[in-house]
Structure formats: C-alpha cells, structure tokens
Amino acid sequence: MRIGVLTGGGDCPGLNAVIRAVVRKGVAEYGHEFIGFRDGWRGPLEGKTMPLGIPEVRGILPRGGTILRSSRTNPFKVDGGVEKVKANLADLGVDALVAIGGEDTLGVAKKLTDLDVPVVGVPKTIDNDLGATDYTFGFDTAVNIATEAIDRLHTTAESHHRCVVVEVMGRHAGWIALHSGLAGGANVILVPERRFSVSEVVGWVESRFRTDYSPIVVVAEGAQPAEGEMVTQNAELDAFGHVRLGGIGQWLSDQIEKATGKESRAVVLGHVQRGGTPTAFDRVLATRFGLHAIDAVHEGDYGKMVALRGTDIVRVPLAEATAELKTVPDHRLDEASVFFG
DSSP states (O other), X not given: OEEEEEEOSSOOTTHHHHHHHHHHHHXXXXXXXXXXXXXTTHHHHHTOEEEOSHHHHTTOTTOOSOTTOOOOOOGGGSTTHHHHHHHHHHHTTOOEEEXXXXXXXXXXXXXXXXXXXXXXXXXXXXXXXXXXXXXXXXHHHHHHHHHHHHHHHHHHHHHHTOEEEEEEOOSSOOHHHHHHHHHTTOSEEEOTTSOBOHHHHHHHHHHHHHTTOOOEEXXXXXXXXXXSOOOEEEEEEOTTSOXXXXXXXXXXXXXXXXXXXXXEEEEEOGGGGTOSOOOHHHHHHHHHHHHHHHHHHHTTOOSEEEEEETTEEEEEEHHHHTSSBOOOOHHHHHHHGGGOO
C-alpha cells in the first residue's frame, strides 16, 4: 500500500513521534510505502508532498513541532475542495490516509470517510479536549511547561508582593489550567467551563495577601467573567470558525490591581506551551498511537481513531471521537477549590 500521512491544526509535542512510529512499523513489518502531505489538509488539497521513509524519520522522536508542517486548512470550505483532495490522492496512488490532529482535523477526516476516503485518525491536542480518549499526547508536555512557569512566578511574585495572573491555553476546555494550577500551587484556577465572579477572585487574592504570601491566578484563555464575553484579539475567524483568543489574563490583572490596590502582573504563556521537546509520557503515548494507527490501516479498519482507555490503546469511530468536546467536569473544579484563596 501507499499511505499518506498529515498533521493538521495547532502543532504540539509528540507529532513527530507518531510519524516515526507509523513509518517504522509500516515499512519494517508490512512493507508499505509512505508519502508525507505538507501543511495539514492543504497537502492533499494542493498536492503538496514530501518523501517519508525510514531516513526521513530518523532522529525525530524528541523533536517538537512536526516535520510535515501544519495549517488550519479546511477543504470543505474551499470550492471544489473535496473533489481536489480525491483527485490528488488518486493521482498520487495513495491508498489510505493517517490524519493526526485535533477536533477540526479529525472532523474533516470523519467527513471524508463518509465520502469513501479511507482515513484513520490519531488524536492530538495540548488541550486534552477530544472525546473518546482518556488523554491526548501533547497535553502532558504543555502542563509541565505551564507548571514550571508557575513555580518560577511564585518566587518573583513573593519578592515584590505582587499578584501574578498566568494565562494558559484552553479555548473551551480548562484541562491545562486545572492540572498546571493544581501542580503549581495556584491560589485561583479559572476555566471556560465555569464563569467566574471578579469580586470572588478579588476576595481570594486579598485572602492570600493577608497571609503575607503573593497570589498566583491561573486562567485559561477561554475563561469568561460572569458578566461579559470571551476576550479576543480580533473578530477574524479561521477556516473552522474559531476566533483568536487572548487577553483575559491582562484584563483580569487590571481588575485585580484596581480592586485591591496591590500591584498585579499578567504573564501569557502562549505558544511556549506548544513548543519544545515532548515529555517521556507524550513520547510513549504518541509512539503507541502511531503503532496502532498503522495496524488499523493495514487491516483496512478505516473511519476509526486510536484512543487511550486506561492503559490500553483501542479503536473508536471517528464519529464518536468528534461528537463532543471533553470538558472539565464540575467535581474536578470542586476538588481544586479547596486551595483557592
């Protein structure tokens, strides 16, 4: 078989580990041939390819990002896009696709599967918000990066008697905020799943100051005040209808400083959470996903996504994986609230 591989959506640590595993097992055990599609779904849409064999995947296990590059291209938003994808796959002699991505990338994969394009999906997102899998690779690395930043910010905040508001990624799901906030000893954790009261946040901050310690507030980029909307950078939408978020950290920091009279600073971790070498956990998870994905392709089990259930890798329908986002449940937020203030 000739198998195409692509990585779509936001980059994340562990993508190269998946690519490596797919190719190594696919060539060594099954004798398949691989072709890399560049820049996400733009690759099969425009016929942008690169060689993808054993030499190309040597040494990429610890590398962040993706050697195939990525984009937020949506062929269903391009006139004749699906027909172009099908035609290019046929012209290139591609028998099946391995699509590595999050909600948007796998949503396209699901639609293409419905149109008889053979696709197997691999779940990727630092937000850990894909349904049908316990964890996605990239999440552990992002949490570790955010936790290290929070650890460092504790010391500088204490030195200057400041409040520090740390804005982390998380558009609709607050998993990074929850895990890094708990691991880093934050005094307030704010997530998109539960609107927050500014006055309550101010109360927690003042309570922390009264103990002669400086508060750390962790807020997901998609968190919203009880009276207000998401803070966005602009009104432009990407190909999947998403607006660019960012700014809630600075907005909240200003509110806290105004209400308390104490100095407050905002730190936006941004894309540093996506970059760099993946943790050992993410390398292993991504590798296992890749090994099981190529098994599914070899067996012709298309329209499926590999997923982690407990410690086992299983296959689930793409429809199930993309049906709804996996958000932080109330009981997890209630667990963390004992540390607020």
